[in-house]
Amino acid sequence: MEGGIRGKQDVLAGLLFLFFGLAAVVLGRDYPLGTSMRMGPGYFPTILGALLIVLGAGVVLRGLLVRDEPMGRFELGPTLLILSAVALFALTVERLGIVLSVTLVVLVSALPSGHFRWHEVIVLALVMVGLAVGLFTYGLGLPFKVFPG
Amino acid sequence: MDLLANLAMGFAVALTWHNIAFCLLGVSLGTLVGVLPGIGPVATIAMLLPITFHFEPASALIMLAGIYYGAQYGGSTTSILINLPGEVSSVVTCLDGYQMARQGRAGPALAIAALGSFFAGCVSTLLVAMFAPPLAELAFKFGPAERFSLMLLGLVAAVILARGSLLKAVAMIVLGILLGLVGADPEVGRMRYTFGLPELTDGIGFVVVAMGIFAFGEIIANLEQREEREVFTKNIKGLWPTREDFRASWKAVLRGTAIGSLLGILPGGGAVLGSFAAYMVEKKIARDPSRFGKGAIEGVAAPESANNAAAQTSFIPLLTLGIPSNAVMALMVGAMIIHGIQPGPQVMTERPELFWGMIASMWVGNLLLVILNLPLIGIWVKLLTVPYRLLYPAIMVLCCIGIYSLNNSVFDVGVAVVFGFLGYVFIKLKCEPAPLLLGFVLGPMLEENLRKAMTISRGDPSVFFTRPLSLSMLTVAAILLVIMIVPTVRRGRDEAFQES
Numbered sequence: 001m002e003g004g005i006r007g008k009q010d011v012l013a014g015l016l017f018l019f020f021g022l023a024a025v026v027l028g029r030d031y032p033l034g035t036s037m038r039m040g041p042g043y044f045p046t047i048l049g050a051l052l053i054v055l056g057a058g059v060v061l062r063g064l065l066v067r068d069e070p071m072g073r074f075e076l077g078p079t080l081l082i083l084s085a086v087a088l089f090a091l092t093v094e095r096l097g098i099v100l101s102v103t104l105v106v107l108v109s110a111l112p113s114g115h116f117r118w119h120e121v122i123v124l125a126l127v128m129v130g131l132a133v134g135l136f137t138y139g140l141g142l143p144f145k146v147f148p149g
Numbered sequence: 150m151d152l153l154a155n156l157a158m159g160f161a162v163a164l165t166w167h168n169i170a171f172c173l174l175g176v177s178l179g180t181l182v183g184v185l186p187g188i189g190p191v192a193t194i195a196m197l198l199p200i201t202f203h204f205e206p207a208s209a210l211i212m213l214a215g216i217y218y219g220a221q222y223g224g225s226t227t228s229i230l231i232n233l234p235g236e237v238s239s240v241v242t243c244l245d246g247y248q249m250a251r252q253g254r255a256g257p258a259l260a261i262a263a264l265g266s267f268f269a270g271c272v273s274t275l276l277v278a279m280f281a282p283p284l285a286e287l288a289f290k291f292g293p294a295e296r297f298s299l300m301l302l303g304l305v306a307a308v309i310l311a312r313g314s315l316l317k318a319v320a321m322i323v324l325g326i327l328l329g330l331v332g333a334d335p336e337v338g339r340m341r342y343t344f345g346l347p348e349l350t351d352g353i354g355f356v357v358v359a360m361g362i363f364a365f366g367e368i369i370a371n372l373e374q375r376e377e378r379e380v381f382t383k384n385i386k387g388l389w390p391t392r393e394d395f396r397a398s399w400k401a402v403l404r405g406t407a408i409g410s411l412l413g414i415l416p417g418g419g420a421v422l423g424s425f426a427a428y429m430v431e432k433k434i435a436r437d438p439s440r441f442g443k444g445a446i447e448g449v450a451a452p453e454s455a456n457n458a459a460a461q462t463s464f465i466p467l468l469t470l471g472i473p474s475n476a477v478m479a480l481m482v483g484a485m486i487i488h489g490i491q492p493g494p495q496v497m498t499e500r501p502e503l504f505w506g507m508i509a510s511m512w513v514g515n516l517l518l519v520i521l522n523l524p525l526i527g528i529w530v531k532l533l534t535v536p537y538r539l540l541y542p543a544i545m546v547l548c549c550i551g552i553y554s555l556n557n558s559v560f561d562v563g564v565a566v567v568f569g570f571l572g573y574v575f576i577k578l579k580c581e582p583a584p585l586l587l588g589f590v591l592g593p594m595l596e597e598n599l600r601k602a603m604t605i606s607r608g609d610p611s612v613f614f615t616r617p618l619s620l621s622m623l624t625v626a627a628i629l630l631v632i633m634i635v636p637t638v639r640r641g642r643d644e645a646f647q648e649s
Contacts, residue, residue, distance in 0.1 A: 110538065
């Protein structure tokens with residue numbers, strides 16, 4: 001997008017705010033507004049949503065007028081891997097137990113490090129599993145299942 | 150004297166072996182995360198919050214507080230040695246600290262930072278002890294209108310604290326408040342923005358948001374920059390500063406302490422604002438401002454004193470008014486609530502041992518920190534050689550365990566994924582996430598007090614302007630806003646942030 005929009009960050013950020021503001025107002029239509037003396041559940045969020053729409057529009061406008069330094073690329077790979085590691089933990093911790101779950105988090109999150117070395121990652125995984133089982137499960141008594149089944 | 154009797158009671162609590170151990174644990178962890186770039190006190194405290202449930206309340210709070218001010222000490226080490234701030238509050242320390250290290254004077258820089266922090270810590274502990282009781286008295290006079298205005302003032306102050314665009318900072322606060330309102334309406338129980346998910350009835354967990362944004366979002370952003378670090382470890386010859394160094398820096402330490410203490414009390418303030426302001430002042434009043442950025446010792450002494458002072462005085466609004474002034478204090482609220490303590494002025498009267506014990510522990514903690522950071526500096530320096538590629542998967546594991554064990558909820562971990570993504574997007578779009586978090590915490594309180602105030606006044610909004618305390622806070626907020634819009638001040642602020 002060379003030359004097109006001047007402040008790309010601001011335009012995108014403004015659109016994000018606009019989206020959230022609109023969502024707040026639109027979803028908030030279902031909630032009773034009440035009166036200023038007895039404010040209903042919809043009163044405060046609707047005001048805030050409207051305010052956010054105005055602010056978002058302002059940020060978009062600024063982005064169109066003021067030049068900003070070029071925005072860095074969105075790194076899709078690391079983003080997906082890091083977030084998948086967390087999601088994997090959520091999916092596996094109750095079914096497979098903490099040992100496998102922690103191992104998965106270490107393995108997947110280490111992938112985008114740029115210097116992935118198997119021996120390092122395996123040692124790290126062992127240390128973290130030891131910590132999770134020794135300190136958190138037995139030491140502090142957090143109710144984790146250790147192994148599957 | 151009341152103060153002495155109270156402090157004596159506090160030390161009786163803080164000086165038990167048990168609590169000294171927790172204090173040591175807290176400040177060591179604080180130094181550790183302070184030294185390590187890429188993980189800060191917010192993520193750490195959030196991570197440990199669920200575990201503190203198993204401790205006694207006083208021990209838990211002593212440890213968590215130690216993490217916050219301990220991180221201020223540790224942050225300076227990284228700034229000075231590798232020109233990479235371990236904490237945001239140590240950003241300005243890089244400017245002169247790193248230059249000192251390059252000139253082979255890393256030792257004196259580290260020593261002055263630690264000694265300045267210690268002095269500031271002692272003074273601000275005393276300040277907390279002195280000012281908290283009268284402020285708590287005042288707080289009992291607060292009605293919903295005053296509380297609403299005070300929180301508004303805090304949010305305005307948070308805007309100034311944020312880097313970059315003001316407009317975006319305000320928008321982030323509003324978005325934060327909105328996110329804070331998710332869940333059952335406090336008065337009528339109507340579900341708001343829950344999309345029919347029963348897990349959201351009590352709202353989105355604060356820890357979940359904090360970890361998502363400050364841990365996962367940060368990690369993704371950090372992975373983009375694979376910088377080579379240059380560590381000046383060989384250059385630490387003598388630790389002790391020369392007589393000249395002391396002469397040059399004692400006034401800077403005093404000024405830094407004063408500025409930090411003052412800005413710490415301000416809701417929305419905290420360690421970051423304090424260190425920036427202190428550095429700017431030093432540069433302004435210096436006879437030869439051109440020395441700054443080239444290894445001026447005042448440029449290390451002032452901000453390091455200020456950030457530690459501010460870290461401690463920022464407990465004042467929390468302990469007296471029950472209003473958290475920054476993200477760390479918001480986590481402290483969470484810690485208190487876990488133990489069934491409602492933060493606010495009544496803590497001092499109902500749980501004096503807790504209140505004074507925590508204050509006394511700050512002094513103990515500062516003493517421990519000087520020991521940890523001067524004779525033992527070598528250990529922390531070694532830690533800097535641990536590569537990030539080994540560090541962040543470990544952080545990931547600890548965060549996952551922390552979020553899950555808060556409520557034993559898989560759902561919470563899933564929500565953290567969403568906020569991790571949002572956090573990364575915010576960083577990319579240059580939207581500072583700290584104001585969002587503050588808005589998120591204050592949101593529900595803001596709404597509750599607004600509704601109460603309006604009901605009491607029978608729907609007349611003038612109540613906020615006719616009650617003197619409320620009016621004065623709104624006036625201060627308005628003045629701050631106007632000052633921020635004045636072009637010259639804005640430029641000054643931009644410059645200050647630019648230098649970092």
